[in-house]
Amino acid sequence: MEFIETLINGLSIGSTYAMIALGYTMVYGIAKMLNFAHGDVIMVGGYMIYVGLTVSGNPIISFIAAVLSCIILGITIEKIAYRPLRGASPLAVLITAIGVSYLLQSSAQMIFGSAPKMVTVADLGSISFSGLTIPVYVLVTLICSVIIMVTLSLFVKYTRTGRAMIAVSEDKGAAQLMGINVNRIIMITFAIGSGLAAFAGLFMLMKSPSLSNTLGAMPGIKAFTSAVIGGVGSIPGAMLGGILMGVIEAFSLKIPAIAPYTDAIEFLILIIILLVKPTGILGKKRREKV
Amino acid sequence: MSKIVLKTENLGISFGGLKAVQNLNLEIKERQLYGLVGPNGAGKTTVFNMITGVYKPTTGKFWLDGEDLTGKGQETINHKGIARTFQNIRLFNNMTVIRNVMVGLHNQPEFRCNVFTSIFRLPKHFKIERAMRDKAKKILDIVGLLDERNNLSCNLPYGKQRKLEIARALATNPKLLCLDEPAAGMNPHETEDLMKIVRRIRDEYNVTILLIEHDMKFVSGLCDEITVLNFGTSLVQGTPEVALNDPEVIKAYIGG
């Protein structure tokens, strides 16, 4: 029983990671850049929901507003900070991403102050059966993650834009030669990624209503780790990695002797997984042509 | 004739279900100029990849000077005496031409020195560096790149890059030098020049040369013996004149 309970807790933690990792992996898999600012877009999404709730009081309106503003933010960041560096060393892009992350965090503190905001989106309560209690938001997050995962996979596989995304991720130059507007595709990728960040923001707030400017930082790193465990660029991999990460965390926290080392254990398992399978669980291994 | 440098026996490899190369038997004699020809996708480069350790053969074995090197790593195989060039040129692009060659000289016994010698700048370090540079210049002279030695290798024109790859491979002092399409992308004049260089290398360095080439003029003008591959199996072996006129070979090239 306790095992099942811990497993459910793991799903609860992991569903958030999975949700963030899905957005991460879109940008990461297609634009091939470590978008360290992704976690901070989530934070902005959270603040937008807060602003929306304060102004309108309607969770749905504020959520839609948050999604839209995150999409606009994502596109703006891409246009100003990343696009000029297309073709430059990926490390340069990594550094501007870090710059954008600092910028968003300090802007948020300037605008909203240093005190955490308490945002109550909606109290969904919890359901119990046979001695187990599951908060409803866990189920909602999980279901939404799965829906998003499936939608994204189908989108990438079966739509024109999605296939163009794959082409861009394989080889930007070749894609351009085939008549794909690479800038537009990457912009759409960022828009989708940032929109998903707003989703992640919503689900994080449903779980823990305390909102501060560092909201996205650590979950962002954990989600990145999840995406790598699952296999870079693999959409189901991101989901799997996130859930796995959450379950590991829950079980590690359950054992008092190792609970303080939870982060270390998660990272250790990451290292072990990568050593056994260097491209992540669902990552594709590509042979280099010699 | 003289002794056998490279011998392969039933050498084969498969990727998944695809048998890229199977049952390849080669015997390359010392100082021989040996050609490996065949249509695209026949498995020529795969053969190179196997005998230089990039891929591990799934079947068969190969010997260099009688020593079994099957399954050894790339570095070890190079140390034992097989050097190669690449079909898609792989130079050290951010280095000057001369330094590319000096990397090739890295493991030569006369240039051995440990890390501490270099870090503490012991006299031996300077001596070795000078000696390496002189040796590299000599090698560059052979391929005709001496004047280009201080240019970045990525700035060289295509033909010269191929020559530089040969020079780098030669610098590792191989017994067997494997050239993967050395004349690809060269104009007839350059090709002719390359033929002279290859012969000169063979003569001056007593090295056996195995080469892949599509330019039949090049092959027939240079090679002593060739093997024609098709679909991973050896079609014909023999002198260029005989092998290239074999009806099987013509059929393979023309198709059908």
Added chain:
Amino acid sequence: MINLKNAKWNHYINYIVVAAVTIIFAILSLTGFLESSDKYLLEKIAIAITLAVSLSMVVGFLGELSLGHAGFMCIGAYLGGKAAVILEPMLGEWPALIVSLVIGGAVAAIFGIIIGLPALRLRGDYLAIVTLAFGEIVRSIFMNSSKESFGGSLGLDTPRFNKDILFIIAFVMVLATLAVTQNLIRSKHGRAITAIRDNEIAARATGIDVTKYKLLVFAISSFFAGIAGVLYSYSNFTVQSTKFSYNYSIEILVMVVLGGMGNINGAIIAATLITFLDVELQTILTGNLAVLQDLIYALILIVLVIYNNAPALKPFREKYNIKTFIGRFRPHNPSKHKDDEAKWDRVPTKIKMDEVLSVDLQVSSPYTPDKPGKEGK
């Protein structure tokens, strides 16, 4: 100009500058002209340079992305600090310093080799995340250590070295780092390392022992990170593990990248400027203005990186940079570049990093003769 051979001048310029700065500040310090804040700043700069130069070995010359440099520093800080605590009463101040520097560096180097092992199997992002994970694991272990061993969450109390002298020692360590790094890079071993970076497959085929050199670079790089850690422990009264998070590794990486990949002088300058900027912003922007620190830092970072790297700004950069500016005042010396000595040790300022961050793309695109942008002669 100076009547030295160009090559030699090129090689020794950074030693001369660092040594001159050290001597000048040492004199100023010992004659009482420096404030404590200057000394703290100098210590920080020296530590940052050591870190940046050592990281540039891995990132710039070996071409592997490491996000765990702070982890090696953390090991050096805690073990060196602990050694100092134990040894100082027994040996006295100076011998304890030397022994703890050696211990901190050596243990960090051992861990460098351990982390170098996955580097043999993993590339690009995967290695980056493994190094990041390593750093966080190290941090977590020290964070949860017992009070008696490494102080746990309160941190380890370490002896603070005389601040009039510590920055001089730190700069001597900078010189040592430079000497080892540059001597290694400018030798046949350095060529082997850069060969691995440029094209690992070709390096293997040329007989370069990739395993040996990767581990060597990780070991040396983490050795000096460990040294920086020991200096850090001596420059603070306490060592607290919160400092060594991945954010700090990234800060060091920023120095390396801003300095130009594989450009040691660039890394030195970037480390100096960033540390200087950091401390100045921190002490000038007090009270309600404090929130502007990160904002200004972030803006400077973004603008600098875009300015330095954006392909579209290349003509602009070539038109308005210090080199052309200085060039106006200096007669052009065309014979310089013909000299075999002069270019023998050319360290590329830009390396091809496609492969570092995108493992599952084809590692290096085959050259085609008619590829636009590459002109033959």
Added chain:
Amino acid sequence: MKKILAFVMAAMMIIGMTACSGGANYTENNTEFIIGVSGPLTGGAAVYGVAVQNSAQMAVDEINAAGGLNGVMFKFIATDDTHDATKVAANYASMLEGGMQVSLGTVTTGPGLEYSKLSAEDNVFFLTPSASGDKIPEFDNGYQMCFADGNQGKVAAEYVNSLGLTEIGVFYKSDDAYSNGIFEQFKENLDPSIATVETVFTGEASDFSSQISTLKDCSFIFMPIYYQPASIFMTQAKGIIADNAVYYGCDGFDGLAGQFEDFSVIPQEVSMLSHFDSNATEGAAAEFVAKYTEKFGTDTLNQFGASAYDCIYAIYNAMNAAIEAGETIDVTISASELCEILKAQFNGGFTYSGVTGNDISWDESGYVAKGAVKYVLKEAN
């Protein structure tokens, strides 16, 4: 290019640095008394630093409006250390060289450990509002306005012992000096017959479902943590932990009520052991709350600020008392001289009554002696 840049820069730095060198007496040009503090004004712990900055500035403004110390005004500087001990030295040096004469030390414990040693070297007096580590007042120049962690743990344990429970739950932050410090002493002083169920979290975790399910059968949960994670815990524990359970915290709990629009959504009883309650409705505390809220809103209202407000007044009162006792305190007095004067006061029976307590006094080691009150933040529904 780079080498020339390096030269230029080295030259620039030499000029820049030598220009600011001066004598050892940094205070000779002071026209106001300068009080400094180093605290997290940005980053994850910013809310505490900002609270201290706001409240201390408010107190200084009030004192100045009332005519200062015999006509001499006070000036307050807050520098940012982002809760990072490494940044403290630069802050401390720049404030000291800027003429700081007395200080509030640091806001948080980690940087405070560095600060206490730095200031001991120069003999600079500090009275910290909230760096509660046991080792903070290690040297004779350091004093605390808040309870030391160990003492809080001890008092909390004594309270729990008196309740007659057989099992309690504990939820603390294992990588935090404050949380650890309290927990250790709590555990030591707890009646061994009381079983404990211990759970921890680290960093900025925001999902406590695992910890909550471990603690779900406990009827009394001790949480020596700050209010932000506590508010998350309580929200997530709704419906899982029994409604009649009790959450009991230390002074870090203060500010909790402000986190909720409606605190009654939490069904359990929430109480804390503290020196200040930001929901106070009477006395000096209520007055402070009203003033603070008017100026800065309720966002950053917490015991850190109240304590800082008291620190400024305590220092001001002690200076006044010293002058009455015949000392002369000139505006250019050096930090070290002022430190001796204040030490004599604080060790010599000086008492202070303010927002966080009445008749507050200090012992020789720098620990504060004042009444700790159990505040019930919220009754069980």
